[in-house]
Amino acid sequence: MTPPRKRLILILGDQLDEDASALTDFDPAHDTVWMAEVLEESTHIPSSKQRTTVFLSAMRHFAEHLQARGWPLMYSQLDDANNTGTLAGELSKAIAQLKPQRLVMTAPGDWRVLQSLRAVAQQHDLPLEIKDDTHFFSTVRDFAAHAKDRKQLRLEYFYRELRQKNGILMEGKKPIGGQWNFDADNRGSFGKQGPGLLPAPTRVAPDTITQDVMRLVNDKLAHHPGSITQFGWPVTRAQALVALDEFITHRLPSFGLYQDAMWEGEVWLYHSHLSCALNLKLLNPREVLAAAEAAFHKGHAPLEAVEGFVRQILGWREYVRGIYWTQMPDYAEGNAQQAHEALPEFYWTGDTDMACLRDAITQTLQHGYAHHIQRLMVTGLYALLLGVEPKQVHQWYLGVYVDAVEWVELPNTLGMSQFADGGLMASKPYVASGKYIDRMSNHCKGCRFNPAESTGDTACPFTTLYWDYLGRHADMLAKNPRMLMQLKNLNRLTPEQREAIATQAQTHRAQQKAPQA
Template identity: 75%
Template structure:
């Protein structure tokens, strides 16, 4: 890392430019017109951002390391930077208190920032500005293809907000995977060509993940996290996430060249001990803003146009970014703050303690949670159809599930994580996002992975000592929520199968489900 002499602070500060830990974009709207002779960039590491949920060590480390690298880059570019480190002796522990301290010291005329991705943070900073009677200018986050205002216009008058319609609008507006007014290949969605399992042989010749050896800055952060957050979950001996713009670009190029061609086919497949498979591993860099969403989408489309990757894989990947990320951001900002409290299924169980350790004899959950704690990562099907599914079937309150996901994943920032968890995974918003609860028995996991082969439980059984807890809880979920689910036409086939169970079978399932729920308390 280049060592530079920090630029002197102006005698009179025009703008104090706030940069948060997930806004590490050198071309962000907040930094567009910074004048080093009269403006100051402000960044702060504070304990609150790692303790308002019990953040895992991998997540804390990736944020702190990326922030320190970015601040150093700003200094190299000649920006005056006020940067508070977590271990500074006078660190007050929260963004609000640290900002208050800096405003008192520098007396800026105004505050400027790119709009935050977290409702809680926005309200906190607004209060500080109001307390000091300072204007706070919020600029659009140009990292995204759309604005929240555009999504709000799209959502107006709709009772259900489906991804597909929003995704098509953005495809057309930005000319992505289009031939004139029509989608490339004659259809918008290639799901039918994707989502295969690996079969009995398992994954073959999977490229290694792109990982980065910690440099001096990251090693310093790792030592700090291991000291100050010693009781937090996870470990850092495997840390290798991109924490600079340059590393993120390398990771993007490696994905496009090595894994994108097979991504679509196996995007839903799982295999024991295989954490990385054909996924991009770019969500963390995207959410920190080390990568631009536009450049990632363009790189994928270029790979299709050059004949390097098939259309089904490229469309499936682009839909995750152009479609899903833009969609959940719109959901978050048009529904907050009440969205956080929704609990449509009236679920109130606590999250099992072994979600923090992986100490369970359910093979799929043990693998997914152990991997999550080791790397701060699991792919979308592990999240939706393993950890998320079990919590949904068990009846865990969605706010507890949300807190866990926000804690353990390196890519978790609330605007993207909350709708994915509370809405998509836990059906807590009563179908605003998802057209039905994503529920399945253990047979789904058996079909999409090898986990059941070495597990003590049988996914075909719903009662008895060998019954798979997923299968027991799946049928119990349908029994518990049958009146609600009867109103949903997409649940008709599952409820038709439920109707085949006689009263004795239902009673036995309910009794076994109660035992599972009691054991989880």
């Protein structure tokens, strides 16, 4: 019979860090780590095969690491005969068996999970100690203090505070280079010549543990989206450190200039591909930014590239977490523009004549990955212009991408991409016609649609829907100074042109089919 334990330390699938706050004073003589694979975490939204494989394989590798240290561990596998299928059920079983005096965990990244585990603790009359997630540079309290009494929240100001507080890319109290933001220098396209020879991405051959997980996923989640035939994500800290080093060495110098560029069939380009490892806590953002900053000081990477990368991690990543935890649970229901269309079926297959969408969705289903412009200005832009219900867009993003944990995915999708929070997070809706995609990629060259046309058989749906979007939301957009130029362009259209665009947009919407779960 297992003697009662003093503490049960709860470790979730996105907390795979032996330096996590919940483990800082772990006592193997009296404490036990609890981890659980449960079907609920892959089915409350249809999690893709790539995403589920990343989580389960990384969890099993981390569990193996803890066992090698000799730490007591209670671990539930997805295919255990008596697995209840829920975190609440598995935790209740562990409590009944181990009879701990208290539960301890690092703050989770999902509101739903936090409420579920709190309910279990209350049910068993056990204290649940929730420790700050020291993986981040700031706390939720820090963000709340920053946001207090501000009429508008904007990333730039929080980002500057964190740069100063942590001394990153700073010369005393001033930013290196004399400016905080080099975004204007980081919008290059590959031009007609294309990207040329690209550095190879870091891909990891599946080991025995990962292969076992892949078989399990193909068996238990056979009908879930995507494929794992090309699985190659880092699932251990050692693998993640290799991925970091290879990014800094081979891709960071060109990352800034080409971070917004797209090219048909090129999945990886100059991006870091580190967000998954960061969000699983296999990497600490401090070591990632230290490596990038060191590359600048050594003259290996230009300031524009390094600052752009720093802004993604120290800026956006911290900012969206603050938005999430200060606004939930109501934030998830946001639909400021009253969008109610269904997510088109092709989001689950990639079967569409629109070349940019076909490319972005196909690679997403194959790899669980697309870079930020593909997410914001291709898949997200189309859903916004079409008028898809924001929650459906959120559920798709949460399900298909390997780096998706709700704290980071939800604000990026509902706030940044879909403007469903009415401007709390972003200063304007990120809308554009097909001409933007034509400028930043070669997708339009091989597409049957013409980005310069808004009506007719070859009109680009992005362009049609863009003008239709401006027309439908003109009153709301007129209150936003950053949208006035686009509205001026709309007002140059004749009433007949606007009516023809609206008719074509409605016809296009009618042709889209609801998704099949």
